[in-house]
Amino acid sequence: MSTPGAPPAPAPLPAGADVPWLLLWDIDGTLLLRASASHAHAVWDALCEVHGLQDRELLRNQRMAGMTDGQIAREILTAAGVDGPTVDRHAETVRDRVCTTYVPGDLETHVSPGLEDALRTLSDRGDVVHSLVTGNFERVARRKLQAAGIDGWFDPRVGGGFGSDHEDRLLLPATARRRAGAALLPDDRPWPADRAIVIGDTPRDVACARHDGVRVIAVATGSHDHGELQDADVVVHAAAEIPAAVASLVEAATGGADRDDPTGRPAGVGA
Ligand SMILES: [Mg+2]
Incomplete structure (x- = not known):
């Protein structure tokens, strides 16, 4: 099933290319609301x-x-x-x-408001790869996203980290990085932790990111409020705010050197 507007399947990176940002999305409370x-x-x-x-x-x-x-x-x-x-x-x-x-029914009305525009905005940056870190068993996760009509954003070949991999969520980001690296990086190495961002709605999402040494954006769209998520690098209140949060983390990590500038100049440097 394809998702309208979703990007084409990611291709392996050529040797020497900049490593994109691996976005590790949680599902329940983040991509989908009240869908469990x-x-x-x-x-x-x-x-x-x-x-x-x-x-x-x-x-x-x-x-x-x-x-x-x-x-x-x-x-x-x-x-x-x-x-x-x-x-x-x-x-x-x-x-x-x-x-x-597991039979999910139609979950299209459970997609977090603004989420698909956020996925599109992020993909249009040209420097991100979407993947998953979720406590769902993988088959449940894939079926849930398909029922919501957003499965096309998450190519199974990129892999992900799922509840069927480990009972302990702390181990899932590393699993997702390993699979994404094997699928897309030229030397099959795990995706670098400093090029990955967990996006989730609970303190457990924050904890698993910290355990793996990756950055984390918390979205207060699930069952936890801003105060409970304050250990994240950034806390937002709606899916629509996620692209700006990603941009802020990328900017902070790279000093703007990752901006899509064909001249290769850092942002702010005159033409
Ligand atoms: Mg969640």
Whole structure:
């Protein structure tokens, strides 16, 4: 499925080319708002089927923002009294059941307001690559973006970091950098941490960026407000503000040397 206005598939960089900025987008609360109900039900149904859970209060009481799918499943099971080795033994089965049964419905009205214009503005810079860092299992993430009509911005060949890779979100940015580097950099090295930016809506997004040594923009469009996100490099209040936030981080990192100037002169230097 293609997304109108989405960029063409990224091509491997030629040797010696400047490394673009890898934007590592979170999904729930960042790209999409209030779009996780059917996802949560798929997790619950899998736990009922595999572990025989019945008390739906366990689902209602479970925090989910910023957590990986596997972590959410583990916490629900632990609250239900299931021991760790049993959780481990059936984790793959639970994941497969979630991915098989998840049906998102139409999520186009759940795209964060201004998000598609922000994606287009960022792509038009010519120096970014869009990727994902999300706690969703990858198949759930891809299906969710497709149901929202924005999957065309996130080429699967660039990879990403997903809840199906690790239960610990702290490890996901490095996974996404490794995959993007293997796909697009000439020597297959991991994407440089100083050329990556996590964009997410929870303190866990901020923490995983810090753990990997990458920059982070927090968007107060999910379940956390500005004060809870203040450890980010930049906090914004709407998707429309993200391009300016990226520009400010790039400017701060490069002193303007990355601006799209065919003369190669830093910004502010006369013609
Ligand atoms: Mg989120």
